[in-house]
Amino acid sequence: xxxxxxxxxxxxxxxxxxxxxxxxxxxxxxxxxxxxxxxxxxxxxxxxxxxxxxxxxxxxxxxxxxxxxxxxxxxxxxxxxxxxxxxxxxxxxxxxxxxxxxxxxxxxxxxxxxxxxxxxxxxxxxxxxxxxxxxxxxxxxxxxxxxxxxxxxxxxxxxxxxxxxxxxxxxxxxxxxxxxxxxxxxxxxxxxxxxxxxxxxxxxxxxxxxxxxxxxxxxxxxxxxxxxxxxxxxxxxxxxxxxxxxxxxxxxxxxxxxxxxxxxxxxxxxxxxxxxxxxxxxxxxxxxxxxxxxxxxxxxxxxxxxxxxxxxxxxxxxxxxxxxxxxxxxxxxxxxxxxxxxxxxxxxxx
Numbered sequence: 001x002x003x004x005x006x007x008x009x010x011x012x013x014x015x016x017x018x019x020x021x022x023x024x025x026x027x028x029x030x031x032x033x034x035x036x037x038x039x040x041x042x043x044x045x046x047x048x049x050x051x052x053x054x055x056x057x058x059x060x061x062x063x064x065x066x067x068x069x070x071x072x073x074x075x076x077x078x079x080x081x082x083x084x085x086x087x088x089x090x091x092x093x094x095x096x097x098x099x100x101x102x103x104x105x106x107x108x109x110x111x112x113x114x115x116x117x118x119x120x121x122x123x124x125x126x127x128x129x130x131x132x133x134x135x136x137x138x139x140x141x142x143x144x145x146x147x148x149x150x151x152x153x154x155x156x157x158x159x160x161x162x163x164x165x166x167x168x169x170x171x172x173x174x175x176x177x178x179x180x181x182x183x184x185x186x187x188x189x190x191x192x193x194x195x196x197x198x199x200x201x202x203x204x205x206x207x208x209x210x211x212x213x214x215x216x217x218x219x220x221x222x223x224x225x226x227x228x229x230x231x232x233x234x235x236x237x238x239x240x241x242x243x244x245x246x247x248x249x250x251x252x253x254x255x256x257x258x259x260x261x262x263x264x265x266x267x268x269x270x271x272x273x274x275x276x277x278x279x280x281x282x283x284x285x286x287x288x289x290x291x292x293x294x295x296x297x298x299x300x301x302x303x304x305x306x307x308x309x310x311x312x313x314x315x316x317x318x319x320x321x322x323x324x325x326x327x328x329x330x331x332x333x334x335x336x337x338x339x340x341x342x343x344x345x346x347x348x349x350x
Contacts, residue, residue, distance in 0.1 A: 006306070016138065023066035023130025024140035026170030028148060029116070030127045033164045042118065042125055043095045047160055048072045049088040054158040055127065062151045063134030064144045070127040071118045074098055131171070141234075142178035145171050182235075189221075192247045200255070209258055215335050217250040219327035220320045227319055239312050249295065249317065250324035253288050257328050260284045261336075273340050277333045285329060292325040 005012040032051065034041030041047060052072035059065050078094055080086040089095075099122060102114050116126045129152075133144040149172060159165065193214065201210035224246065233239060261280040264271065271279075299321070302314025 005308070019132040019139050020137070021066070024132045026140065026174065027131065028129040028145075028152065028167065028171035029169040030129070030152065031166045031168065032125050032127070032159070033166075034123045035162050039121070039123060041163070042071065042122055043092050043099070045088055045090055045092055045095065047163075048075060048095060050158065050160050051125075051127075052076055052088050054155055057155045057158055058129070058151050061155070062131070062148055064131040064140070064148050065129055065151075066132060067130045068127055069116070069130070071098070071125045072127075074117065129171075140171070140174070142174055145174040146178075149175055189247070193217075196247050196251055200251075203255075204258065204262065209262065212332065212336060213251065213254045213258055215332050216254045216324040216327035217247050219331055220246050220250045220323035223323035223327075224316055224320050228316070233312055233316070239309075239316060245317060246320040246324070250320060253292060253324050253328040254332065256288055257284050257332060273337060277337060281329065281333065288325065288328060292321050296321050 007013075032042075048071070051070075052075070055068050055070065055073060059068065072088065075088055075095060075098060076086045078098060079089055082094070099118060102118060103120075106114050106120065116128055118125045129148065131144060131148050132138070132140050135144065135147075149167070152167060156165070196217065197210055197214055200213040201207060204210055204213075227233075228235065228239065257280060260283055261276060264276045264279055268276070296318045299314045299318045303311045303318075305311050305314070
């Protein structure tokens with residue numbers, strides 16, 4: 001959501017600097033739980049070393065991970081302070097010392113933050129993984145969340161086999177939310193296509209004309225995806241919905257054209273298809289262009305909005321209208337002429 005602010009806005013600039021330095025605001029968390037019958041599990045140096053190796057591996061493989069806050073990372077930090085070399089000591093003295101420090105601080109009212117490092121009974125520790133979008137050098141996104149999750153899942157075998165783990169937090173919620181929204185929007189677009197096709201079939205009472213009617217809107221939707229890719233417009237909560245809207249506003253031109261073509265063919269059945277298409281273009285081209293330009297002129301005003309998602313919405317719908325307009329006037333007649341010629345052309349013997 002921060003990408004919706006103007007790039008020069010002080011809030012955006014300052015927040016981006018914080019994200020690059022400290023990680024985003026919504027970290028991943030991995031809670032590790034010791035086996036039930038081993039209360040001193042996380043005070044064994046070999047166990048903490050395996051967990052620390054896991055942390056080093058994911059930081060090494062991911063450009064997105066900025067910082068990991070955990071019991072092993074603090075142990076490594078204390079080891080560097082005492083000896084000059086980071087790492088996990090071979091004896092448990094430093095582990096017990098850090099646990100005592102944390103216990104004292106918890107009594108001072110910092111339990112909510114310190115419980116993320118190690119629980120009061122010492123049976124659970126949590127790795128807090130802060131990250132941002134290292135590829136785009138910006139705030140954490142659905143793509144960066146998915147990349148971090150993939151790295152975590154790939155390196156989970158590095159953890160001790162006898163402990164249990166749970167990945168949670170806002171980071172994984174972003175991944176799940178993106179998957180749900182993308183799936184739902186894809187489903188709604190398919191349903192919209194089917195409803196438009198069904199409506200055209202009922203109206204024209206012809207499968208052929210029903211299929212012709214969706215040619216311009218298919219071109220409009222595909223053209224918009226290409227435009228989004230080339231212009232760098234993200235596929236997010238706002239822009240995902242343009243597909244279904246394009247179907248609604250883009251079908252108008254195709255219906256206008258096909259209704260006129262069917263009327264001409266009904267009145268003049270002997271008229272060649274090429275001439276019928278030419279007459280249809282002459283009679284409907286101007287109204288189609290004027291109505292589409294009028295809608296585009298109204299929607300293009302949204303590109304002057306200060307809220308970036310509104311700009312994207314106005315731009316994408318306007319571009320979709322332009323695509324469907326051009327597809328109706330140029331692509332649709334060509335498709336009709338091509339398919340009709342193939343249907344009536346005599347078959348040649350093999």
